[in-house]
Amino acid sequence: MKKILALTLLGALSIGIAAEAPAAFRKCVACHGINGQKVAPGAKGGVTIAGLPKTKLLADLKGYKAGTADNGGAKAIMYGQMKNVSDTDIEALADYISKLPPKK
Structure with missing residues (x-):
């Protein structure tokens, strides 16, 4: 019973996080998880995106949009995902x- 209650609570928290996310974040969830704490395909060193500095995220996302960023992961996937994302959406992301919260 406690396990079911805990899973229900975790699910509710996840839904709450997702409800606050910008629409463009839907593209990210499959690889990075609903909370950004999933290690994406090809990610080196088990790095996740949750809690990274905004300046780094902006530089990386703009680089992926331009087709120039290479963080050692699955860059081709990111190039495709970011190709048509607006600068406003990149800022929101x-x-x-x-x-x-970063993965512990």
Whole structure:
């Protein structure tokens, strides 16, 4: 019973986080998880995006949009994902992801 209650609570928290996310974050969830704490395909060193500095996220996302960023992961996937994302959405993504709690 306690396990079911804990899982229900975790699910509710996840839904709450997702409700606050910018619409463009939907593209990120499959690889990075609903809370940004999932290690994406090809990510080196088990790095996750949750809680990264906004300046780094902005630089990386803009670099992926331009097709120039290479953080050693699955850059081709990121190039495709970011190709048609607006600068306004990139700003919203960077702000949102930087505020997510990092993986412990």
